Amino acid sequence: MDNNELTVATWNTMWATGSGPRATRVRNCLRDVNADLLVVTEGRRDLLPDGGYVVDAGTNWGYDVTSTPHRRKTMLWSRWPLTDVVALTSRAGAGRVVTAQTVSSIGPIRILAVCIPWASAHVSTGRCDAKTWSEHLECCDQIEELATQFDPRIPTVVAGDFNQRVPRVRQPVRVADRLTGLMARWTIHTRGVVDHGPLIDHVASDLECTSVRTWPGSDEVGRLSDHSGVVCSLRAATVG
Template identity: 65%
Template structure:
């Protein structure tokens, strides 16, 4: 392990369990990534690598679910402190923040699984409209981040449920995510092998490499998402936003 950088991974496991044939292969892939920090969404704790330190965002995100399932989990090579999940609204069970003393110094990790477009519209509580839960969660993340100490670098990882640049999502939704991630460089945007991604990694650290893996292996399906890993280190970065932060309409 290079002490001058950290390796961060993010993957949505599509509710695999470590005891199932598919889950055994998902867990093996997560071990092989050899990440220092890992956010696994829609999974269970038995998928996480042995050793290390793990937290989750809670067991209630508004849907009836088996007790072993977690919407958002954070695994770290180092102990996690200052653990704070969002405890209400759209971010409940989906967003948790913690700090750790990493090999490059103290960092903050914001682990997220932002609701998809139709969350709680026709399933779950059935009290939402398209994108309303997603936008509320973005509001909560921005409010949470407004209290972050800027002296501590932040890493954001998990399922953002948006492609960047914008795909089919409304411009206002893409712009809202751009506003939220404004302080952080989105390292996983644009043309990436096995992309375009909706599992992302962002930070106010420098990124030296990004690599994705597909949602399948030689034995078949692993997940409906591609996973991604980034290598981060201290240093200057350049924003991937236009100076105004504007999201341009790529649909014509």
């Protein structure tokens, strides 16, 4: 492991259960990535690597989870202890956004873990009170408001399910523009042409990215997820 670099991975695991062959294969993928920071969306804690420190965004994302209490929309696993944990608890970001700090191999880091709602969230399921893209846009507004409170002296890593391809593919222009505005303070390292892309799971930061590696949503046995996963190597940005 290079102590001058930080590895950050993210993957939507499509609600893999805690047992069974798919869960075992998903768990092995997450372990083999060997990330320092790992954001798992639509997952469970028992999929995460052994050891480390975990926080999540809670269970209140507007859908009944009574029969599936171990599910989490957004989880953050860290090799190092996590402090200053804040999770959104209201409106579209509830249960989907959590932020924390850690002292990493490259110094203090803030991690913003997200699962931004997809286009049809709460339109015909869940609360059934939303319009297409309305939950997504409201969550973007909440993330932007949260980010204004971050200490600019501490680098930020944003990772998770953005539910948009970058640059825009089919989403409405206004939706793509909103994400662009939200992410203007950071660089999306996973944008554009990558293996197994274009991605909707992304890593962004105000650090320098030295490599991007992806893995597909299936293996030689069959389907693992409806998303590709991605891991980035980051280091402190050079000045000058």
